[in-house]
Amino acid sequence: MSKIVIGVDLGGTKMLAATVDQTGNILTNDRSKTQPADGPGAVIERLATLCEAVAAAAGRSMKDVEAVCIGVPGGINEETGVVDIAPNLAWENVPLGPTLAKRLGTRVFLDNDVRVAVQGEYAYGAGRGTRTMLGVYVGTGVGGGLIIDGKLHEGNRGVAGEVGHMIIDPHGPKAKRGNRGSLESFASRTAMERDVRALIDSGKKSVITKLLKKKNRTRLTSSIIEEALDEKDPVMTKVFANAQYYLGLGLANVANLLDPELIVIGGGIAERMGERFVAPARAIAYEHFLVKRDADHVRIVATELKERAAPLGAALVARRRLAKPVTPIAVSQLLDRA
């Protein structure tokens, strides 16, 4: 059997894995719950089991796996394989790389979840055929990654892509991290939750209170946002439009600076709602382009791969680190059966 690599997206809620062969074909994918409350040891064991499962489904044993690459939601040390900090997992200084490598008997690389997602979307998703693309991920925060001239723009200190921390209004709200009035402080799910609460607290009627109870949730999830919008809830409608407005301004800023071919919006809300989330932000962005004439030459679309972008991107990174070039040409049509 030909050798494969495994790409994994390690999230706070779920982990997703995909196998990719030597020519870039996607073979299998699977998922598992993360349950970080059980501690790093249990999570790493679940990761190992998931890797074995996707390999087995592809008809391979771990001996056929050249490398595993994990997209981690936090700061990592690429050399040592240690996760420095991952707030969504409540991890600090966890030696994920060496532990998993020993358990599986294969090489394990770590990378950042947003960086692998943008590379997956670029190679296998909405970015196919482009050269310069920005990925913007709207979730609890707002993350981003840049592909310039066909490769990830890492930056001088290796920290490029932080579109979420672009200041859009210095008098704006303070986000959990980063700058006051940043894109994240206006357009993240956390920002929407804050704005929804403030309106409800000020006496505005909203179905969201009922929806949170029904679903036994305390946080505003993408599905609750969608249900509230479906019910034409005035609070959610207003807050959603406000987030889209600031997202649009942020996209215009980046487009005026970089003039990319494509901006892809990812993250839970975009995955769930697609154009319903993206279209109004795109309209605001186009209004604020300096060169409006050809505004639509900068395409702004929702993620095509959704949650599969990150594990596929991680697999590409694994291949690259093994120093074997990947050829993701003409594999897009395999996505649906993968």
Add this chain to the structure above:
Amino acid sequence: MSKIVIGVDLGGTKMLAATVDQTGNILTNDRSKTQPADGPGAVIERLATLCEAVAAAAGRSMKDVEAVCIGVPGGINEETGVVDIAPNLAWENVPLGPTLAKRLGTRVFLDNDVRVAVQGEYAYGAGRGTRTMLGVYVGTGVGGGLIIDGKLHEGNRGVAGEVGHMIIDPHGPKAKRGNRGSLESFASRTAMERDVRALIDSGKKSVITKLLKKKNRTRLTSSIIEEALDEKDPVMTKVFANAQYYLGLGLANVANLLDPELIVIGGGIAERMGERFVAPARAIAYEHFLVKRDADHVRIVATELKERAAPLGAALVARRRLAKPVTPIAVSQLLDRA
């Protein structure tokens, strides 16, 4: 004699030209007044005379000049050599390229003034030895250009680099062109002039009224800004600090997104005042870096070449368009005798 190229910066007030030989050495440079009120014909004749003068000073006739490249302050058509629009010259649809080519009997290329300046600064000035650099030019507007991985990032529509149109506060002032609350609307010389006038009109005492009269000026020039600051004028001091604050936020936004090695601040104020203009903006920028630890790994400096950046950059562009690679190695030491 070996062949040379001529690079020209065509400004609204003055035109500057430089000759560069085949190995990238700077030979001569000179200048002339533009006097655009005399009309395009007279300006083009002055350009021709200036080109002949710098060539003669280098011991060459126009037969030894392989090409001339002009950095134009406006929109140009690279193919036809027509200046579509250049507000500072009051030009519209001026066939600068073909007219000058016929007059001089050599090839003439056109490019944008900011783009050639950033390339000059990169190859011969503060950017030497870097790979990724942003040039920000603070003048009547705020322009910019990006060097990524050693080459100008032109963008998908060819309009990348518009850092001046980044929205920093959507409730901010409206600039002459572009977006409300853009960096340009806060930090350009035009914005400073507006803010100075507003404070004086509101009854604040300022030496600027006297300085404008003494110099027989109606517009706030870089030299008047400097003199007013020297005299510790409270209005100018306040307005200057405000512009630096917003410039700093804009630099932080770009740095968080692109993580460049270097940001070079050019334009009249930076040319005249250097660190006095740049240092406070840098401090504000560093405060707003997402990764503060290594903030100083992103250098932020004033232009080294000042007004020589654009003609030298134009000469490089001429060489490149002639498809002959230039080698600007070890020529920096020639700058002072050029």
